Amino acid sequence: MQRDENERLVSLFSRSDFFTGLPEHTRQRIIAIAKPRHFQVGQVIYLEGEPADNVYILENGWVKASRMSRKGREQGMLFLRPPEVFGDIAAMTNEVYPATTTALEDVDVWLIPSVELLRLVGESRELALAMIRRLSYRVMHYIEMVGELSLKPVETRLAGSLLQHVEPDGEQLIVPRRQWATLDEMAVRLGTVRNVLSRALRVLEEEGYIRVDKRYIVVLDLEGLAHRAEV
């Protein structure tokens, strides 16, 4: 491995709780087997139903994992930003990938062959514990998601999603809209369709919680939005 690649990985690991908790020799072994790959916006990283040959470490860019229903509707499962690890659930269960992962922006990832990772997990107690912790977080994420999709109406889910991404901008609170955050992508994320999402945004706007601009959404009433999100 070239020196700059090595340095990239060291830097990436230093930003990730998952890797900082590992012993140095385990990190070095991961560095030795990881291979860099670049994906352009819109490219598929892996497909649902494809053998889970690799686990991925996300270095740059956002990715989306989604699943297609038999009726052609797409459900967002995960929206990930660096530093993240993905593809690990299928690798651990020795199954096919359960969802298709696509690059929402230009993306840099590092591939770790699943076989190699499983071997390392068998040898390193710390890595095994880190994997268990990660997979537990994923289970919690999906439990949360089931609750959201089955128990909460779209406006409530939208309010919750806005709260998760709100950030200060001068004297106001905004939710920045990334280039890929089209209405369609937002709908996929919330488990609905574009028209319903449009209506939900209008409802929250009419109720005075938000104002929708082209580049961002301004949160006008944070407390009210939290109440609306049932949190």
Add this chain to the structure above:
Amino acid sequence: MQLKYYSTRDNPVIFHLSELVFKDEGKRNVKETDQQLRQDVLELCAAQTFCAGRELHVGVMNSIVHLSGSLASCEDRSMLEQMVSSLAGVRGVVNRIEAPGAPVPARNIRLDITGSELVE
């Protein structure tokens, strides 16, 4: 052999034991069917000259075939999609293959191939 389950007094729900046997068996069958379908699609691709030297990816989930990678033209892309959809057992094709002129991000969906067709 049949099992009767009474949801209400007058409306017995009858299960055939063979249908109940056993959920895991059913899951395994679906998995094996998907694996076989994936193999069929890979063989189909390997036999096409327009796929030669191309990096194509194939995934199959619940008999729906997912395709990605790249091909030289939109015609090749459509032709492969047609060929895959006509394979026995394929219930739908999600075509994410990149090609010049194809939608970006590439995603065509052909489902319910034997019935009504949805193309997005």
